[in-house]
Amino acid sequence: MEKYQEVERSIIKKYRKPIWNRFIGGIKDYELIKPGDKIAVCISGGKDSVLLACCMQHLIKYTEIPFSLQFIAMDPGYNPQNRALLLSNCQLLHIPVKVYDSDIFRVTAGEEKSPCYLCARMRRGYLYRYAQDLGCNKIALGHHFDDVIETILMSMLYGAEMRTMMPKLHSKNFAGMELIRPLYYVRERDILAWKRYNGLQFLQCSCRFTEEGAHKPNGGGKRAQVKALIAALRADNPQVDTNIFRSAQGVNLETVLSWRRGSTARNFLDDYDGCKK
Numbered sequence: 001m002e003k004y005q006e007v008e009r010s011i012i013k014k015y016r017k018p019i020w021n022r023f024i025g026g027i028k029d030y031e032l033i034k035p036g037d038k039i040a041v042c043i044s045g046g047k048d049s050v051l052l053a054c055c056m057q058h059l060i061k062y063t064e065i066p067f068s069l070q071f072i073a074m075d076p077g078y079n080p081q082n083r084a085l086l087l088s089n090c091q092l093l094h095i096p097v098k099v100y101d102s103d104i105f106r107v108t109a110g111e112e113k114s115p116c117y118l119c120a121r122m123r124r125g126y127l128y129r130y131a132q133d134l135g136c137n138k139i140a141l142g143h144h145f146d147d148v149i150e151t152i153l154m155s156m157l158y159g160a161e162m163r164t165m166m167p168k169l170h171s172k173n174f175a176g177m178e179l180i181r182p183l184y185y186v187r188e189r190d191i192l193a194w195k196r197y198n199g200l201q202f203l204q205c206s207c208r209f210t211e212e213g214a215h216k217p218n219g220g221g222k223r224a225q226v227k228a229l230i231a232a233l234r235a236d237n238p239q240v241d242t243n244i245f246r247s248a249q250g251v252n253l254e255t256v257l258s259w260r261r262g263s264t265a266r267n268f269l270d271d272y273d274g275c276k277k
């Protein structure tokens with residue numbers, strides 16, 4: 001059996017419950033794939049996006065939903081070794097990737113306040129454009145369960161609002177395009193276990209800003225700090241990550257000070273006196 005077949009088989013055999021079933025569960029619960037979709041699977045070269053590509057390749061072989069796939073990677077300025085690793089992994093796993101070049105790392109290098117935010121926005125814009133040029137109506141990203149709960153806490157601690165990373169979004173800048181996250185339920189620890197089981201090596205972080213920051217006392221950025229906080233809380237309560245996720249599903253508007261939807265804002269005082277018995 002060839003290596004790519006062994007890797008694909010491990011997803012539906014050894015890791016069927018923690019990876020495959022949760023992958024399928026997210027797609028069904030949030031209606032991420034519909035008949036006629038043409039989906040661009042975006043590959044950064046890291047473990048998450050490559051696992052996503054493998055899952056999507058297996059899914060399209062057996063699903064009854066008619067849809068098609070393109071696999072795209074955007075090189076924002078990788079060093080030659082990182083680009084070579086991305087390409088060799090795609091070749092090993094029989095992923096027919098199309099690579100596009102950009103100068104995002106160079107453009108964001110001079111940004112001091114929020115280079116990660118700017119880089120993420122620019123990368124997503126490029127991916128939308130490339131996908132649209134290929135005739136796709138959706139892009140699929142490799143964000144997983146841990147990314148979701150970290151985003152919830154980051155928004156509360158640093159953004160002063162309650163928000164999460166949604167399983168799907170309509171693009172505001174590219175008409176008719178949508179973003180989906182099929183690994184929404186998959187835990188990072190299970191992705192790491194799958195990677196180790198198959199003896200695979202992926203890009204860790206090709207961002208020069210993060211690599212440099214990781215050597216500083218509080219390096220790695222706010223997300224790394226929140227990840228460490230969740231790990232510490234989980235040591236005391238193994239359900240803490242699940243509880244964080246469920247908090248975004250169980251918002252009780254009766255006990256929220258204020259909320260908004262679009263341009264409409266509401267405050268609990270708006271109805272407070274009218275609710276008196």
